[in-house]
Amino acid sequence: MDNQEKKKLLRMMLLIRRFEEKLVALSKDPQKIGGMMIVCTGQEAAAAGSGAALLPEDVIITNHRSHGHLLAKGAEPDLIMAEIFGRRTGYNKGKSGTLHIAAPEVNALCTTTVVGGGIPIAMGTAFAAQYQQKDYVTVCYFGNGSSDEGSFHEALNMAALWNLPVIFLCENNVYAGAQRMEEHTKVQNIADRAIAYGMRGEIVDGNDALAVYEAVQRAREECLSGAGPVLIECKTYRWGGHGTADEQLYQPQDEIASWKEKCPINKLKADLLQTGALTELDYQQMETEIEQIVDQAVQFAETSPWPDPAEALEDVYV
Amino acid sequence: MQQITLGEAVNQALREEMRRDERVFIAGEGVGVSIHSGPGATSGLLEEFGPRRVKDTPVSEAGIAGLAVGASVMGLLPVVEVMFNPFFTIAADQIVNHAAKLRYLSGGKSKFPLVVRIKTGAGIGAGCQHSHNLEAWLAHSPGLKVVMPATPADAKGLLKSAIRDENPVIFIEDIILHWVPGPVPEEDYTIPIGVADIKKPGTDVTVVTWSKALGTAFKAAGQLEQEGISVEIVDLRSLVPLDEATILESVRKTGRLVILHEATRTGGFGGEIAALAAEKAFDALKAPVIRVTAPDIPVPCSKPLEDFYMPNEADLIEAIKRLF
Numbered sequence: 116m117d118n119q120e121k122k123k124l125l126r127m128m129l130l131i132r133r134f135e136e137k138l139v140a141l142s143k144d145p146q147k148i149g150g151m152m153i154v155c156t157g158q159e160a161a162a163a164g165s166g167a168a169l170l171p172e173d174v175i176i177t178n179h180r181s182h183g184h185l186l187a188k189g190a191e192p193d194l195i196m197a198e199i200f201g202r203r204t205g206y207n208k209g210k211s212g213t214l215h216i217a218a219p220e221v222n223a224l225c226t227t228t229v230v231g232g233g234i235p236i237a238m239g240t241a242f243a244a245q246y247q248q249k250d251y252v253t254v255c256y257f258g259n260g261s262s263d264e265g266s267f268h269e270a271l272n273m274a275a276l277w278n279l280p281v282i283f284l285c286e287n288n289v290y291a292g293a294q295r296m297e298e299h300t301k302v303q304n305i306a307d308r309a310i311a312y313g314m315r316g317e318i319v320d321g322n323d324a325l326a327v328y329e330a331v332q333r334a335r336e337e338c339l340s341g342a343g344p345v346l347i348e349c350k351t352y353r354w355g356g357h358g359t360a361d362e363q364l365y366q367p368q369d370e371i372a373s374w375k376e377k378c379p380i381n382k383l384k385a386d387l388l389q390t391g392a393l394t395e396l397d398y399q400q401m402e403t404e405i406e407q408i409v410d411q412a413v414q415f416a417e418t419s420p421w422p423d424p425a426e427a428l429e430d431v432y433v
Numbered sequence: 434m435q436q437i438t439l440g441e442a443v444n445q446a447l448r449e450e451m452r453r454d455e456r457v458f459i460a461g462e463g464v465g466v467s468i469h470s471g472p473g474a475t476s477g478l479l480e481e482f483g484p485r486r487v488k489d490t491p492v493s494e495a496g497i498a499g500l501a502v503g504a505s506v507m508g509l510l511p512v513v514e515v516m517f518n519p520f521f522t523i524a525a526d527q528i529v530n531h532a533a534k535l536r537y538l539s540g541g542k543s544k545f546p547l548v549v550r551i552k553t554g555a556g557i558g559a560g561c562q563h564s565h566n567l568e569a570w571l572a573h574s575p576g577l578k579v580v581m582p583a584t585p586a587d588a589k590g591l592l593k594s595a596i597r598d599e600n601p602v603i604f605i606e607d608i609i610l611h612w613v614p615g616p617v618p619e620e621d622y623t624i625p626i627g628v629a630d631i632k633k634p635g636t637d638v639t640v641v642t643w644s645k646a647l648g649t650a651f652k653a654a655g656q657l658e659q660e661g662i663s664v665e666i667v668d669l670r671s672l673v674p675l676d677e678a679t680i681l682e683s684v685r686k687t688g689r690l691v692i693l694h695e696a697t698r699t700g701g702f703g704g705e706i707a708a709l710a711a712e713k714a715f716d717a718l719k720a721p722v723i724r725v726t727a728p729d730i731p732v733p734c735s736k737p738l739e740d741f742y743m744p745n746e747a748d749l750i751e752a753i754k755r756l757f
């Protein structure tokens with residue numbers, strides 16, 4: 116990656132962070148946006164790093180913690196925000212809300228909030244690539260908890276059996292709801308499960324955006340050469356609760372603090388400052404631009420029309 | 434009498450049954466340590482009964498349901514939780530193909546005294562993968578009992594019956610009702626499964642309903658009362674077994690039947706009630722039977738769309754007026 120691209124990577128992480136901070140702030144006022152916001156604060160490197168390794172034709176299938184994945188795949192902040200606001204101008208005309216945004220325009224085909232639900236679908240989109248001899252890969256995002264669902268095992272087994280071009284990208288943020296990793300599985304690494312299906316598994320520092328980028332890029336090459344699938348586990352941490360309603364009573368304060376020390380944004384920023392690829396001024400400029408993007412998204416959403424109630428009847432069938 | 438929410442009533446029933454019978458244990462995602470810190474259906478149980486009897490599980494609905502099937506045939510009394518109704522589909526093989534059928538397949542030799550608690554309902558702005566009332570699917574599986582309480586008092590008494598029942602019982606709790614308080618007797622009591630409750634007597638039209646829609650029925654009945662139409666509200670409480678006698682007696686009295694449910698229309702349980710009236714009380718009907726239901730769409734997320742989905746009192750009033 117050249118310096119320009121590295122700066123883009125930093126910028127994407129910052130956009131994800133600020134976009135979601137805005138969501139959390141707005142959700143405090145039910146007149147603005149209703150319901151619980153599920154955000155990836157602290158995990159931005161996994162989204163941004165993987166997104167940077169993908170081409171427009173690559174497909175992503177994502178889960179409930181999806182805003183970062185969508186933004187990194189190139190989805191429009193305005194249209195995501197409008198969807199979360201429930202407006203007609205949102206990606207899915209208000210049908211989806213924050214939890215199920217589909218942006219087929221950028222091949223973000225499915226956000227599912229059914230834990231593990233996306234994993235077999237990713238196997239299916241990868242099958243279509245192989246069947247049609249097309250050069251794209253699928254990246255499937257899921258959490259450590261999702262690997263306890265039967266769907267995970269069935270999908271990884273089939274994907275490996277047929278050498279499908281799919282990257283199973285697990286964001287291991289230590290928790291699944293209120294359960295810690297050691298309370299929901301005996302394995303120490305989700306990547307260790309790969310061997311059971313005969314595929315390659317790899318552990319990556321999930322707070323190092325460049326490391327994630329490189330791992331996904333390698334896996335992408337492998338998939339395209341017919342040597343897929345690959346299971347990548349990004350070790351990271353959920354700074355906040357499961358969602359905004361969660362008071363995190365079960366999360367040790369010192370654990371949160373120690374992971375905040377490993378902030379993926381600060382890490383890349385420091386690296387770039389050190390090599391001279393970035394100046395403080397560049398960074399401030401980035402912040403300003405992103406603030407404008409996020410404010411603009413909110414303005415777009417707030418001034419967008421609500422759907423007419425009867426529009427609820429549309430889009431069930433083709 | 435104590436005023437507690439349906440969620441707290443469930444909690445009380447679980448606590449009392451666990452104290453009463455050592456064979457009762459609970460399992461599910463976050464039933465012990467939860468992301469919610471306020472009072473909930475299972476809060477405080479881990480502290481009282483410990484991790485042997487309050488099992489936090491992985492996110493594994495098929496496993497959770499299978500745990501209940503296997504543990505119950507060995508003499509335990511599992512009460513397992515599936516967080517939201519749509520996730521029941523992942524547990525469905527264990528429940529529908531196994532819990533419901535294994536007694537039959539054993540020629541009546543084995544029994545599976547388990548309870549699956551499931552949260553359900555629209556109105557929470559979470560969209561269709563959290564809100565999807567699938568009670569008709571469950572009612573369509575012989576071998577299961579299906580219970581859907583509308584009040585905290587019913588929830589406590591019915592859950593106790595469910596736990597003491599020797600059959601698999603699916604116990605469906607509306608998520609919004611979870612936060613609504615009502616009077617609940619403090620003592621130990623049960624409400625029999627399969628007995629409907631006339632929540633409001635009336636003479637001109639019967640409204641059969643269950644779960645959260647009961648509140649909608651009351652709102653409509655109040656308005657209609659002022660216009661001189663007297664509504665009798667039958668709260669089914671259990672879909673399986675179905676209290677045919679209470680429904681038919683009410684229909685014979687009023688001569689008019691409207692069914693109100695929050696689930697979607699086609700294949701909904703309302704059709705079953707309509708068929709019952711057609712088969713067994715046709716002569717008593719003075720007007721067609723009408724169903725007031727959600728339209729046949731997934732539950733949308735945006736507020737105006739979700740409001741549109743939800744059958745409301747205006748829909749019910751309009752339907753009832755068509756019968757006169």
Ligand SMILES: Cc1ncc(C[n+]2csc(CCOP(=O)(O)OP(=O)(O)O)c2C)c(N)n1
Nearest residue numbers: 180228229230258259260261290291292520
């Ligand atoms: C099938 C299913 N079961 C339960 C839930 C409730 N739930 C939502 S997220 C979650 C935890 C998921 O953990 P993980 O996969 O590790 O992702 P994370 O939230 O940590 O990003 C649970 C249990 C759900 N949405 N879907």
